[in-house]
Amino acid sequence: MTAATSSPIRNATARGLQGKRAGIASRVTADAIDWGIVVLIYVGILVCVALADYLVGSGSFHVPRPPAGVTLGSEWVIAVLYLTAGWTGTNRTIGKSVMGLRVVTNRGQLLRPRRSFLRALICATLGAIALAWVIVSRRRAGIHDIAVRTSVVYDWTTAT
Amino acid sequence: MEQRPPHPDDGRVPPTTAVVPWTRPEPPVLGLTGFLRRASDLGLGAASIATTAAVDAIERFVPGEPADPEDEVSAPGLVRLVPGALMGAGLVAQRRMLDVSARVERGLAGVAASLARAPIVGGPVRATEGYLERWSDAGEVEQARNRALVTEFVRRLAPELATAVVAQLDMNSLMGQLPIDAVVATVDIDALLDRVNVEGIIDRVDVEKIIDRVDVEKIIDRVDVNAIVGRVDVQGIMGRVDIAPMAQEIIAEVDIGAIVRQSTGSITGDAVDGGRVTAMRLDGFVDRVTDRILLRRKTRNLVVPGYDPEAPEEDA
Numbered sequence: 001m002t003a004a005t006s007s008p009i010r011n012a013t014a015r016g017l018q019g020k021r022a023g024i025a026s027r028v029t030a031d032a033i034d035w036g037i038v039v040l041i042y043v044g045i046l047v048c049v050a051l052a053d054y055l056v057g058s059g060s061f062h063v064p065r066p067p068a069g070v071t072l073g074s075e076w077v078i079a080v081l082y083l084t085a086g087w088t089g090t091n092r093t094i095g096k097s098v099m100g101l102r103v104v105t106n107r108g109q110l111l112r113p114r115r116s117f118l119r120a121l122i123c124a125t126l127g128a129i130a131l132a133w134v135i136v137s138r139r140r141a142g143i144h145d146i147a148v149r150t151s152v153v154y155d156w157t158t159a160t
Numbered sequence: 161m162e163q164r165p166p167h168p169d170d171g172r173v174p175p176t177t178a179v180v181p182w183t184r185p186e187p188p189v190l191g192l193t194g195f196l197r198r199a200s201d202l203g204l205g206a207a208s209i210a211t212t213a214a215v216d217a218i219e220r221f222v223p224g225e226p227a228d229p230e231d232e233v234s235a236p237g238l239v240r241l242v243p244g245a246l247m248g249a250g251l252v253a254q255r256r257m258l259d260v261s262a263r264v265e266r267g268l269a270g271v272a273a274s275l276a277r278a279p280i281v282g283g284p285v286r287a288t289e290g291y292l293e294r295w296s297d298a299g300e301v302e303q304a305r306n307r308a309l310v311t312e313f314v315r316r317l318a319p320e321l322a323t324a325v326v327a328q329l330d331m332n333s334l335m336g337q338l339p340i341d342a343v344v345a346t347v348d349i350d351a352l353l354d355r356v357n358v359e360g361i362i363d364r365v366d367v368e369k370i371i372d373r374v375d376v377e378k379i380i381d382r383v384d385v386n387a388i389v390g391r392v393d394v395q396g397i398m399g400r401v402d403i404a405p406m407a408q409e410i411i412a413e414v415d416i417g418a419i420v421r422q423s424t425g426s427i428t429g430d431a432v433d434g435g436r437v438t439a440m441r442l443d444g445f446v447d448r449v450t451d452r453i454l455l456r457r458k459t460r461n462l463v464v465p466g467y468d469p470e471a472p473e474e475d476a
Contacts, residue, residue: 011437019469020462023443026436100436108467135450138460140443154440155469156433 009156014100021140022152024131026099031123031131033095034086038079042071045078076124083120088113092155102155111150119148192268193261200254204247211243 009015046063054061066074086093091110092102103111103119111119122130122144130143137146145151218239275285447460 009433011433014433014437014440017440017462019464019467021460021464023440024446025442026439029435029439098432099439100432102469104464104467106464108464135446136454138456138458140447140460140462151464151467153464153467153469156436157469 014154014156017154018156019153022099022101022154023140024134026101026154027131027134027142027152030093030095030099030101033098034082034093035079035095037094038075038082041078041082042075045074079124080117080120083123084113084117087111087116087119096152100154100156101152103150103152106149106151115148115150119144119150122147192265193258196261197254197258200250200257204250204254207250208243208247211246215239215243 009018046066050061050063053064083093086096087103088111090097091104096102103116105111105115126143132142133146134140134142139145139151141151272285272289276282276289278285450456451460
């Protein structure tokens with residue numbers, strides 16, 4: 001991967017922390033954004049199903065309300081796919097891109113699809129529990145970071 | 161019918177500008193009377209000039225009584241009448257003398273003709289007449305040659321004389337004395353310009369050659385642009401300019417959407433950066449609180465070895 005042009009960082013604190021491991025506040029904010037996007041995708045799917053049913057089915061527009069288990073399962077699948085795609089492609093999801101974070105290996109390398117998929121499985125399954133370990137970890141690592149040997153760093157560059 | 165009083169101009173022919181060509185008078189037939197006429201004319205002319213000069217000299221050096229200024233018709237002086245009187249008397253005497261000479265000449269001619277026809281003296285008389293006639297012809301030829309020489313001399317002398325006269329003239333003083341303004345006032349400039357073929361003159365002018373000889377840079381250096389701009393009525397010009405169409409054209413050329421996107425993106429980027437920095441500081445705050453609760457004194461390891469934000473490497 002090649003370096004791309006980077007935007008100048010005017011804040012001295014942010015400039016000094018580039019490449020360092022990110023803390024709980026930044027990561028929770030990024031994950032909250034990602035979780036909101038997963039929910040939006042799920043709602044969008046439901047709306048699309050209702051629209052399809054309206055066009056070819058009963059003739060009345062009605063957004064389905066699946067059971068909680070179906071919703072959780074669907075959102076889990078969506079989250080795994082979304083996170084895997086984000087970490088494999090640009091090593092950052094939309095939430096992490098907004099917060100200027102990037103997921104790398106402990107040796108500072110970009111993630112491959114298998115490691116991204118495993119990390120996504122753990123994140124989607126454990127959720128906030130896995131992330132809470134960041135608070136007490138000396139390396140600001142969550143359970144999923146420890147499991148797949150990854151780190152989340154500050155990276156405000158636009159490089160992919 | 162009303163009688164008009166007589167006027168001095170009645171019956172007069174109005175003056176005209178017609179020119180009567182001068183013709184050289186035929187010289188009289190050379191004879192005793194002709195010779196006497198020429199000799200007397202010459203003598204009378206010389207006497208008249210001499211008399212007039214003498215009278216001028218006498219009046220200049222021996223001035224008479226001043227003329228009465230109130231006398232409208234000032235009578236000439238006694239001395240001034242002398243040249244005219246002498247000339248008049250001389251002319252009358254010349255005419256009488258020439259009349260006598262003509263009668264004597266005619267008499268002599270008749271006698272000579274009779275003698276020429278006489279049987280004895282006719283031969284010598286005709287011989288004498290032929291002899292005199294030859295000398296007369298020779299004299300006339302000599303006179304004609306002298307007249308030709310004089311004419312040629314005058315023809316050559318005139319330009320030399322004119323050049324010498326012009327060289328002696330003070331042209332500046334002469335020009336100062338000329339009523340140039342009055343002359344110019346009488347000139348019809350418009351009529352003069354109407355007779356000028358301006359197009360023909362312009363066609364003969366090589367404008368490119370003239371422009372090549374003009375030092376434009378030097379002219380520009382001498383131009384006071386600020387003074388020119390200061391004389392321009394900018395407000396008046398702006399008042400005459402229809403700004404609305406110009407503004408619409410400018411707006412059509414400017415991509416306002418791109419400007420809005422750039423400015424909006426900059427504002428959004430600043431807001432996002434602010435949120436990121438706040439989260440960073442909150443990260444540090446949580447770490448310090450946690451470490452204090454857990455009684456940690458060793459700082460956290462935040463460095464990811466081998467990671468370069470500018471050029472992250474692919475996972476092996």
